[in-house]
Amino acid sequence: MNNSVSIKDIAKKFKCAPSTISRALNDHPAINIETRKTIQEYALKVGYQKNTLSLSLLNNCSMTLGLILPSITHYHESSILEGMEEILLKSGYLLNICVSNESHTIEKEYIDRLLANRVDGLFISMAQESYDQQLGEHIDRVIQRALPVIFIDRPNHGVASDRVVTDDYQGAFMATQHLVDMGCQRIAHLHGPSGISVSQQRFLGFQDCLEANGRKVEEDLIQYVHFSAESAIQATRNLMNLEHKPDAIFGVNDEVCIAAMFVLREMGISVPQEVAIVGFDDIPLASFGHPPLSSVSRQSRRIGEEAAKLFLSKKDQKLDPITISLEPKLIIRESSLRS
Amino acid sequence: MNNSVSIKDIAKKFKCAPSTISRALNDHPAINIETRKTIQEYALKVGYQKNTLSLSLLNNCSMTLGLILPSITHYHESSILEGMEEILLKSGYLLNICVSNESHTIEKEYIDRLLANRVDGLFISMAQESYDQQLGEHIDRVIQRALPVIFIDRPNHGVASDRVVTDDYQGAFMATQHLVDMGCQRIAHLHGPSGISVSQQRFLGFQDCLEANGRKVEEDLIQYVHFSAESAIQATRNLMNLEHKPDAIFGVNDEVCIAAMFVLREMGISVPQEVAIVGFDDIPLASFGHPPLSSVSRQSRRIGEEAAKLFLSKKDQKLDPITISLEPKLIIRESSLRS
DNA sequence: GTGAAAGCGCTAACAA
DNA sequence: TTGTTAGCGCTTTCAC
Numbered sequence: 001m002n003n004s005v006s007i008k009d010i011a012k013k014f015k016c017a018p019s020t021i022s023r024a025l026n027d028h029p030a031i032n033i034e035t036r037k038t039i040q041e042y043a044l045k046v047g048y049q050k051n052t053l054s055l056s057l058l059n060n061c062s063m064t065l066g067l068i069l070p071s072i073t074h075y076h077e078s079s080i081l082e083g084m085e086e087i088l089l090k091s092g093y094l095l096n097i098c099v100s101n102e103s104h105t106i107e108k109e110y111i112d113r114l115l116a117n118r119v120d121g122l123f124i125s126m127a128q129e130s131y132d133q134q135l136g137e138h139i140d141r142v143i144q145r146a147l148p149v150i151f152i153d154r155p156n157h158g159v160a161s162d163r164v165v166t167d168d169y170q171g172a173f174m175a176t177q178h179l180v181d182m183g184c185q186r187i188a189h190l191h192g193p194s195g196i197s198v199s200q201q202r203f204l205g206f207q208d209c210l211e212a213n214g215r216k217v218e219e220d221l222i223q224y225v226h227f228s229a230e231s232a233i234q235a236t237r238n239l240m241n242l243e244h245k246p247d248a249i250f251g252v253n254d255e256v257c258i259a260a261m262f263v264l265r266e267m268g269i270s271v272p273q274e275v276a277i278v279g280f281d282d283i284p285l286a287s288f289g290h291p292p293l294s295s296v297s298r299q300s301r302r303i304g305e306e307a308a309k310l311f312l313s314k315k316d317q318k319l320d321p322i323t324i325s326l327e328p329k330l331i332i333r334e335s336s337l338r339s
Numbered sequence: 340m341n342n343s344v345s346i347k348d349i350a351k352k353f354k355c356a357p358s359t360i361s362r363a364l365n366d367h368p369a370i371n372i373e374t375r376k377t378i379q380e381y382a383l384k385v386g387y388q389k390n391t392l393s394l395s396l397l398n399n400c401s402m403t404l405g406l407i408l409p410s411i412t413h414y415h416e417s418s419i420l421e422g423m424e425e426i427l428l429k430s431g432y433l434l435n436i437c438v439s440n441e442s443h444t445i446e447k448e449y450i451d452r453l454l455a456n457r458v459d460g461l462f463i464s465m466a467q468e469s470y471d472q473q474l475g476e477h478i479d480r481v482i483q484r485a486l487p488v489i490f491i492d493r494p495n496h497g498v499a500s501d502r503v504v505t506d507d508y509q510g511a512f513m514a515t516q517h518l519v520d521m522g523c524q525r526i527a528h529l530h531g532p533s534g535i536s537v538s539q540q541r542f543l544g545f546q547d548c549l550e551a552n553g554r555k556v557e558e559d560l561i562q563y564v565h566f567s568a569e570s571a572i573q574a575t576r577n578l579m580n581l582e583h584k585p586d587a588i589f590g591v592n593d594e595v596c597i598a599a600m601f602v603l604r605e606m607g608i609s610v611p612q613e614v615a616i617v618g619f620d621d622i623p624l625a626s627f628g629h630p631p632l633s634s635v636s637r638q639s640r641r642i643g644e645e646a647a648k649l650f651l652s653k654k655d656q657k658l659d660p661i662t663i664s665l666e667p668k669l670i671i672r673e674s675s676l677r678s
Numbered sequence: 679g680t681g682a683a684a685g686c687g688c689t690a691a692c693a694a
Numbered sequence: 695t696t697g698t699t700a701g702c703g704c705t706t707t708c709a710c
Contacts, residue, residue: 004457004484006703017681022705030679047480052455053401054703056392057686064435064456072424073417073623082411085438089445094452096403097436099424106428113433116391117403118343141386145343229627255624262627284412285594288568288601290629345687356697361689369695393687396702 005048014039025050056118065311066114068098068107068124069152074227074255075283076300077125080152083304084123091312093120104129108138115141121148121311126156132195148314150307154197162314163323164307166298168198168280171328172205175250175278175296178330180213182338184248184276188221188239190232190260192252202252202280221246225256232256236263240275247275248336254279254286254295261289261335277335291334299326344387353378364389395457404650405453407437407446407463408491413566413594414622415639416464419491422643423462430651432459443468447477454480460487460650465495471534487653489646493536501653502662503646505637507537507619510667511544514589514617514635517669519552521677523587523615527560527578529571529599531591541591541619560585564595571595575602579614586614587675593618593625593634600628600674615675621668630673638665 007025011018023031024039025048056062067084069077081097088095096119098110107127114122122142130136136158142149143159151163179187189206192199207217220242223235232251236259239246251257257279261271271277271291279286282297306324313319346364350357362370363378364387395401406423408416420436427434435458437449446466453461461481469475475497481488482498490502518526528545531538546556559581562574571590575598578585590596596618600610608614610630618625621636645663652658 004454007705008703018703019682019705020680022703023680026705032679035679047483049451049454051396051457051703052452053392053395053457054686055705057390057396057688057702058704058706060686062392067436072421073414075412078412078417081436082438085411085436086440089448092452094435094437094456096433097406097420097424098433099421101425109428112388113391113431115388117433118390118392144386229623258624258627262629265629284568285597285624288597290601290604346689347687357687358689358698359696361687362696365689371695374695390687393702394689396686396704397688397690399702 004051005043005046006051007048010039010043010046010048013042060118062118062120063092064094064096064117064119066096066098066110066119066122066124068100068110068114068122070100070102070125070127072097072099074253074281076281076298079300080304080307083301084308085304087305087308087312100127102128104133104135111138111142115145115147119147121150121315123150123152123307123311125152126154128193128196131157131197148311150310152303152307160321162310162321164303164310164326165323166303166326166328168201168298168328169205169208171280171296171298171330172202172250173209174205174328174330175280175294176206176209177213178294178332178336179248179250179276179278180209182248182272182276182336184338186218186221186244186246187248187250188223188246189217190225190235190249190251190256191222192224193226194224199252206250220244225252227253227255229255229259232259233263236260240264240267240269249275249277251277251279254281254283254293257293257295257335258285258289261291261293265290272334272336272338276338278330282329282331286331287333289335294333294336295331297329297331299329302326343390344382344385345390346387349378349382349385349387352381399457401457401459402431403433403435403456403458405435405437405449405458405461405463407439407449407453407461409439409441409464409466411436411438413592413620415620415637418639419643419646422640423647424643426644426647426651439466441467443472443474450477450481454484454486458486460489460654462489462491462646462650464491465493467532467535470496470536487650489649491642491646499660501649501660503642503649503665504662505642505665505667507540507637507667508544508547510619510635510637510669511541511589512548513544513667513669514619514633515545515548516552517633517671517675518587518589518615518617519548521587521611521615521675525557525560525583525585526587526589527562527585528556529564529574529588529590529595530561531563532565533563538591545589559583564591566592566594568594568598571598572602575599576606579603579606579608588614588616590616590618593620593622593632596632596634596674597624597628600630600632604629611673611675611677615677617669617675621670625670626672628674633672633675634670636668636670638668641665
């Protein structure tokens with residue numbers, strides 16, 4: 001597959017031992033500085049590239065990490081990846097990316113491959129399927145190997161583990177309180193897929209906030225959606241066809257809210273006057289909605305950064321598992337601003 | 340870093356040679372089927388996981404690929420990744436993801452790491468910096484090693500290479516023709532960053548289409564933007580403050596068009612009646628714009644799929660470099676539909 | 679200042 | 695049917 005130059009090849013050229021070449025290339029002080037230079041120049045010339053695989057084998061450390069995500073096309077996930085990349089770039093690690101597509105089988109398969117490739121650590125946002133069915137042995141196997149595992153967004157059912165999350169509960173609470181403060185009386189919720197931690201936490205924050213304000217959740221006002229815009233079309237119609245229509249919607253993410261605003265426009269219902277809206281994730285296009293969409297930022301990029309930093313700090317000293325919980329930020333825009 | 344079980348460990352347990360274990364685990368027919376089973380069960384029990392690194396060293400093949408992208412948070416790039424993943428999943432390859440952030444230095448650094456890790460192939464969408472300054476030696480070094488390199492979106496300056504692209508020129512031509520057909524007289528263009536192939540091709544298609552219709556590009560009607568929505572705000576205002584305002588805008592991507600529609604709304608200009616708009620990429624939110632945004636789909640996901648398939652077909656037999664050029668598809672929605 | 683040899687985990691050719 | 699040995703590319707310990 002590759003006709004690359006090895007240390008042996010160079011040794012032959014210089015009629016010396018491979019170890020000499022190795023030392024020269026690694027700037028070992030014992031080697032004559034002249035020799036060092038000559039060898040280094042020659043290596044550069046012939047395009048010598050150290051074979052890291054052999055070192056991985058030798059040192060039991062591959063300088064490679066695994067990242068398993070349920071999907072990658074949403075802004076949240078790709079931002080996590082971007083943040084992680086930035087931190088890891090400086091540290092010399094390479095990232096293996098695996099998209100599980102929410103499937104437990106695929107997730108397991110990827111974990112096997114990553115283990116076989118001896119990654120030095122694993123970042124994982126669990127597939128919905130694994131989470132739903134409490135399938136965790138594949139991850140336990142990783143933990144048993146004393147391989148650092150850092151959970152992202154979705155926690156592990158089992159033993160305590162390192163985690164980086166945004167406080168979805170708090171974010172949802174803030175969003176709901178904001179709608180209450182704006183005078184909204186009947187706040188609906190576009191509820192994410194059940195079984196997913198993110199959906200549950202956001203619903204709980206929503207629910208608890210209503211109760212803290214002396215109200216309670218009305219079943220009619222809860223509609224289930226996926227994380228896609230399409231899935232919110234019918235859900236929003238259902239809400240607006242109720243006898244007692246909602247005067248506000250809190251959506252599980254921005255995509256569903258943008259779709260909701262689309263439906264409301266179609267129905268001639270004004271936002272925020274008749275229905276105020278708050279989303280979640282603060283995607284870049286939220287500010288350019290009609291009207292601009294209020295949203296809870298979960299600091300997606302920082303999740304990736306913190307996860308990478310957590311790994312780097314962990315690998316030196318074994319510490320107790322910690323949870324880094326990032327503060328969500330409510331960004332208020334027109335879609336929820338009632339005067 | 341990991342306390343994993345090796346074939347030697349198992350051999351000790353069974354008081355036999357490592358090669359026997361190796362054969363048993365690989366279902367070698369020479370080994371007693373009973374013995375095979377016992378060994379396989381034991382291996383499973385103790386969580387044995389083959390160390391692929393040693394095989395990579397032995398076979399000169401790591402079953403690992405590199406993917407270098409200038410960014411990852413846009414729908415186009417993350418869809419490419421997703422498409423690629425799907426194909427590679429079935430073939431046992433693992434994907435190393437590298438985000439160059441359009442920087443030549445970072446790109447070079449990543450290429451070094453990927454080479455050091457002996458990836459079996461490389462997918463690359465070149466950084467703007469490398470492209471602009473025609474910096475290609477880092478990539479030539481890869482090609483010289485006879486390592487399969489597949490270019491995505493942005494071509495290589497130098498030698499002929501495998502490529503998967505969408506025909507941006509044709510897409511832009513189609514979009515412009517559509518605007519002409521809709522009766523638009525003064526079609527403006529939100530031009531992407533100069534030096535990027537994608538921007539250039541789209542501009543050329545735009546220009547040639549106008550000329551094919553007996554018109555020519557007016558400098559006033561060309562405004563430069565980045566790929567972000569923000570960058571289109573001022574650009575659109577500039578256009579609409581012209582004495583001879585445009586009655587159509589063709590934007591380099593959907594984000595800038597959504598921002599443009601936002602500005603037009605603010606200025607009380609109606610879309611598509613006063614200004615018709617067509618974007619590029621067909622991001623999922625395009626259909627939920629106000630109004631729904633016409634756009635040229637570049638089949639992002641399929642780019643990833645085709646690139647992965649191209650690699651898989653190439654690795655068996657060395658063939659001449661080919662270019663896979665995907666047909667862009669014009670999706671007409673309200674933003675450009677004049678009756 | 680340099681060389682020889684062992685070994686990381688695994689497989690395959692050769693022997694028995 | 696199973697064992698022995700060599701070797702993938704590199705570093706490191708121990709000699710010299």
